[in-house]
Amino acid sequence: MISVPQVLYITSFLLILIGLYGVLTQRNLIRIVIALNVADSGINLLLVTLGYVDGGRVPIFTPGVQGAHMVDPVPQALVLTSIVIGFGVTALMLTLVMRIFAQRGTIDASRLRGLKW
Amino acid sequence: MVSPLLFIIGPLGTAFLMILLNRRLVSLILALAVTLALGILALSWLPLTLQAAQPMVVASIPAPLGIPLSLDALGAGMAIIVALSALLVILYSSTYLRNDHAPVTYYAVVMLLLMASFGLVLTRDLFNLFVFFEILCISSYILVAWEQNSSALEASFKYMVLGSIGSTFMLVAIALAYRAAGSLAMADIAKAFSQANRGEVIVAAVLFLFGMGVEAAIFPVNTWLPDAHSSAPSSISALLSGFVIELSLVVLFRLGGTVFAQIHLLPVLQSIAIAGILVGEFSAFAQHEVKRTLAYSSIAQVGLMLFALSLGSPEGAQAGLLQLLMHAAAKSTLFLVAGYFILRTGSRFMEDYKGLGRRMPLSGLFFGLAALSLIGVPPFFGFFTKWGILQAAVNLGGTIAWIGITSILLGTTLEAIYLFRIFQILYAKGENDQVAEMEWPAVTAVALFVLVVVFGYFLLPVLTPVAGAAANALTNLF
Numbered sequence: 001m002i003s004v005p006q007v008l009y010i011t012s013f014l015l016i017l018i019g020l021y022g023v024l025t026q027r028n029l030i031r032i033v034i035a036l037n038v039a040d041s042g043i044n045l046l047l048v049t050l051g052y053v054d055g056g057r058v059p060i061f062t063p064g065v066q067g068a069h070m071v072d073p074v075p076q077a078l079v080l081t082s083i084v085i086g087f088g089v090t091a092l093m094l095t096l097v098m099r100i101f102a103q104r105g106t107i108d109a110s111r112l113r114g115l116k117w
Numbered sequence: 118m119v120s121p122l123l124f125i126i127g128p129l130g131t132a133f134l135m136i137l138l139n140r141r142l143v144s145l146i147l148a149l150a151v152t153l154a155l156g157i158l159a160l161s162w163l164p165l166t167l168q169a170a171q172p173m174v175v176a177s178i179p180a181p182l183g184i185p186l187s188l189d190a191l192g193a194g195m196a197i198i199v200a201l202s203a204l205l206v207i208l209y210s211s212t213y214l215r216n217d218h219a220p221v222t223y224y225a226v227v228m229l230l231l232m233a234s235f236g237l238v239l240t241r242d243l244f245n246l247f248v249f250f251e252i253l254c255i256s257s258y259i260l261v262a263w264e265q266n267s268s269a270l271e272a273s274f275k276y277m278v279l280g281s282i283g284s285t286f287m288l289v290a291i292a293l294a295y296r297a298a299g300s301l302a303m304a305d306i307a308k309a310f311s312q313a314n315r316g317e318v319i320v321a322a323v324l325f326l327f328g329m330g331v332e333a334a335i336f337p338v339n340t341w342l343p344d345a346h347s348s349a350p351s352s353i354s355a356l357l358s359g360f361v362i363e364l365s366l367v368v369l370f371r372l373g374g375t376v377f378a379q380i381h382l383l384p385v386l387q388s389i390a391i392a393g394i395l396v397g398e399f400s401a402f403a404q405h406e407v408k409r410t411l412a413y414s415s416i417a418q419v420g421l422m423l424f425a426l427s428l429g430s431p432e433g434a435q436a437g438l439l440q441l442l443m444h445a446a447a448k449s450t451l452f453l454v455a456g457y458f459i460l461r462t463g464s465r466f467m468e469d470y471k472g473l474g475r476r477m478p479l480s481g482l483f484f485g486l487a488a489l490s491l492i493g494v495p496p497f498f499g500f501f502t503k504w505g506i507l508q509a510a511v512n513l514g515g516t517i518a519w520i521g522i523t524s525i526l527l528g529t530t531l532e533a534i535y536l537f538r539i540f541q542i543l544y545a546k547g548e549n550d551q552v553a554e555m556e557w558p559a560v561t562a563v564a565l566f567v568l569v570v571v572f573g574y575f576l577l578p579v580l581t582p583v584a585g586a587a588a589n590a591l592t593n594l595f
Contacts (some may be wrong), residue, residue, distance in 0.1 A: 102266045
């Protein structure tokens, strides 16, 4: 029987791989941005899964309740930071795509001279 | 004593203040004042960090809950380089930058870049390292795209895609580290990794090397660098080539020497370094644009520093750190002068610079001196640093070290040829009649960089103990 964390680990690695594959194969700049976002969600899932405890409680210390069986709060804090960073980078990337389109009239990476790599 | 936390709060607060006040002159003065103050602060702490084996731990609720920050000789030394080169570059920007183009935001983003640079050398927490790394990357993306012409936008996008992939890998490495150690403090992770399963450590190390390597421009993942550094405004190229990639290299190396000490990364790093030297010098040799040449030369120089650091002997690390200082001064000079060549002629190509050396005598002189030092011609600082690296490699011996020595000598020859070629064009008979010298703030800034490059030898008695202590800090987490 596969446990919940195992399913989540596998899903997160698949998401990261799908995202990286998309970045490498897509020529449309917006699709590249979306692919990076897919990889990002894979990472976020991976981080949350690290702190997952089967049947664990919300990690808040309350008087009178024994604080033994809690999920790990640190990865959750990391994920919040990582989501915010991802949001900022995505916004900046889309702005750049917009400017590139305004100047060059195309967002096809193979037609943009500077984007060969 | 004042808290080292000032290095983070100072630039960050200044950035917000600039945006609030929204005056160009105020921002300029604030930026100059903050960088000067931080440079002096770092200088005044340097003796303290040299004496005390234990660096000062600040802002630290004991480790598992608090965020450990600490200042050691390496951190103080890097902070001095960062603050002072930023000071000179900002002085240069005051006349170089076009004033109609959101100058306040420019200075604010430079402040964020500084904050992230200081944070990277201060932090002892892996996730904080990631956050500072992202701030460093994002502010570089913005600054690279500053001129908003199509080449700058495309270069910035390319940099961003590679940078994002790098940070994805870095986060996976951090997740693995957290799983092994149950903590994010580097000291705890180093302890956990020293007993952990070897395969797991190798996976984490490779992912981390790749992530950090993108920003440090080490060999296979540096394809963004020539585009980004050549399309950025020249002041920004000087910052990015002068300390941003070197800083990432130092951070990468410190983690390699402490957190991932269980596996032997050094031979791998040596091979990567040698490949970087050769690829960088050969590509630089083939370029026609002055800033692209300089950018490829940065790749080679980073390879040289990586080679020196990865020799694994204290003298190698010491020589590598001195080379870092020399490169910061010399490459900043070259980029800053090249910026004015481009500004005055309106062309990025070297063949349009005929006769510029006679019209802009000071610029030509500065360019020549910095180039000579970069090549490693005897009376200049560059000779002594390169000599130190070669000596360390000879003392170590072994096949890879000798391959490295050969490649460094070959690279130096190529470097000499392409830099002399630029020099030859500058003093050729040419038609550039109506070009003026750089304005005085730019001349002052560049002249101060050149002073370090030319008289570095006389600083060596002061610099050597600092570099020694800093090299020591590379393999120790305090």
